[in-house]
Amino acid sequence: MINKTDNNRAWLLVVPVVVLVAFSAIIPLMTVVNYSVQDIFDPQTRIFVGTEWFREALLDERLHGALGRQVLFSLMVLLIEVPLGIAIALCLPRRGPWVSFCLILLALPMLVPFNVVGTIWQIFARADIGLGGWLMTELGFDYNYTASPLDAWLTVLVMDVWHWTSLIVLLCYAGLLSIPGAYYQAAQIDGASRWAIFRYIQLPKLTNVLVIGVLLRFMDSFMIYAEPFVLTGGGPGNATTFLSQQLTTLAVGQFDLGPAAAFSLIYFLIILLICWLFYTAITHLSTR
């Protein structure tokens, strides 16, 4: 028989973690939870409304539209940036004086603050004073991102590709460098084609970094706010109004804090769910 003495002081060891998590996540989130189930006029006057705000948020047409655009945007961002990032990483030099030059050049866009990126492209894409817009017009395209929804979409997409493809490139480049030379030598001896080397050596060895890259790019693009806000202001019409911006309009513009809080929670759950689904799918796939 083992005599165990209860020592409740051990709980003290968990206190730092509890405090940290509370301040970093739970308490700020509780504010949102508070607003999502009550109608708050001032600190003294508040009414419990149950699921009313949630129902309202779920039925809001404008939020549906924003969610649809958001999903489409994130999907396109992933579809463009991941293959492009892998392709660029494959083309980068492995050694020599150009390595650091290329890496710095690639890392630069990521160092630019989000709203500055918006400003850069806002000016760059203008037909009158921006090089990009001027070039498009000179080439004979009827390009105007402030008037045409398609042009606005294209501009936002190109901007995001410019800003974030480097992340995928750098992750893949690191992944490629970690493949031992013997694999390539063996593949040459086995007579493998360039495509076979990519398909059976490089891609399998990149799976781990790609999972991280895709998750990061998904989460970031799903929460995009500052860049399209500065570039197009969500327009023309609502064409480039994504979820964050719709929420901001709801919360700060119209001061509908209840529905905004309710939708924030739904927003949060959507990201969590998609990340979980994605992660499970990938890890399941790679252990099969």
Added chain:
Amino acid sequence: MAEIHLKNIAHSYRENPQSPADYALKPCDYFWQDGGAYALLGPSGCGKSTLLNIISGLLQPSEGQILLDGRDVTRSSIQDRNIAQVFQFPVIYDSMTVYDNLAFPLRNRGVEATAVKQRVREVAEMLDLGDILHSRARGLSPDAKQTISLGRALVRNDVAAILFDEPLTVIDPHLKFLLRRKLKQVHERHQLTLIYVTHDQSEALTFADQVVVMNEGQILQVGSPQELFEKPAHSFVGHFIGSPGMNFFDCELVDGHALIGSQKLRIHHGGCAQPAERTQIGIRPEFLRLSDSAGDHSLPVMVESVQDLGNYQIASGQLEGRPVKIKLDEEQAVGTGPAHLHFAPEHTRIYLDDWLCEAKP
């Protein structure tokens, strides 16, 4: 299968090699016979991997030519040489099954599906991979993975030679033996030309018909395990092969005798008494004998310690201030102190500037 001719091959990793020290592989010219099992033996950094990579085509030699069955392949690509290689760490295609791994080299060469199937089955049977043929290669043990690497080399009908670059490094000791035996069986059955790089002498001596001993970019001796043991061509071979290594004594050769310090040992040295910077006599610890009485070919020795190693003993001592090791039977009772050291005359070798000099009687 093919014979390999290294024609005046040399390699330097520098642009303009000036001195011999700049060469990772010093100039050499050797024939490697069709169907032979060769081991490249030497310490780390002696140039054996350089030589291997030159043969497989991963490296272009800075001088000389490589001929496969008389065909010059020096500038040919790896694919055109039909040489297979097994690397130090098992290289397998993680995402494929064992079957697909084995079929990979054939499919890349456009071999027909039915022929692929038949060939893969043959190889799998030969290497006992039948049970795991359809499981994924990723989760297998290192020895199974290394067997697959070997299988990928064997599956091609057209390989001229299979090169092994220390293939048993990551394998558990008890499995090393099994894998080595598998290799030996494959060699006996198919008479392939095998070249096996290792720094482990027991691995080299059990595997190969011909052992190539290298040091500092130079091939010192090519010979059967017995030749390397009995007649090391270079003092390095004497030191490197055998446990403990060969005994060497600096000496002078004067009419029918070797002068070691103040002692005189009677030996044949016909034709070897020529000027050299360093003259040594060398003898294996196995060919020395200790006794209480002096004899025809004996010198006084001071025995300092005796070590019992199970089925034999190693006596360490001093001969004219030079260390000497003697390998003795387990039964012989030996004490420390002065004794007489008997040299077997037929196994006493003369080395001039580290190279063996064959004495004429």
